[in-house]
Amino acid sequence: MNHWTKFLTALAVSLVVASTAAAFALANAAAKGGARVALAKTPLGRILVDSKGITLYDFVVDKGTTSACYGACAALWPPLLTHGKPVAGPGVKASLLGTTKRKDGKLEVTYGGHPLYYFVSDRKPGQTTGQGIDQFGGPWWVINAKGKEVHRG
Numbered sequence: 001m002n003h004w005t006k007f008l009t010a011l012a013v014s015l016v017v018a019s020t021a022a023a024f025a026l027a028n029a030a031a032k033g034g035a036r037v038a039l040a041k042t043p044l045g046r047i048l049v050d051s052k053g054i055t056l057y058d059f060v061v062d063k064g065t066t067s068a069c070y071g072a073c074a075a076l077w078p079p080l081l082t083h084g085k086p087v088a089g090p091g092v093k094a095s096l097l098g099t100t101k102r103k104d105g106k107l108e109v110t111y112g113g114h115p116l117y118y119f120v121s122d123r124k125p126g127q128t129t130g131q132g133i134d135q136f137g138g139p140w141w142v143i144n145a146k147g148k149e150v151h152r153g
Contacts, residue, residue, distance in 0.1 A: 038089030053125025058114035112147020
């Protein structure tokens, strides 16, 4: 009987350790998953936002999917980075989502061929304070669900 008790105790401990390791692995995989891009209704129309509702912009100076925003530019206009394949929220076309490799090797999310950025002054969902600002050689625009720049506001 003592032998069975030890065996069952060892089995129970093994199951607890295995399930804990599996939970950590799943949590780590989720943390390293792709950035989520969604749509939000704003006075500029339905535009791209991140998973927290923060507005995303494109920079007309970028050449195709290659970012032209580094250094001081990236300090004011941080890129939307991802650790995996970007995830399309409702209304976002997964076929338009992609990535581009930055000079530092990190992956930046693209939509319709546009690298995506935040503006440091947008701190709450729905803010579009970077719309139309001309900095670092060109204007910055929000993007609609079709992957087109919105040139108003």
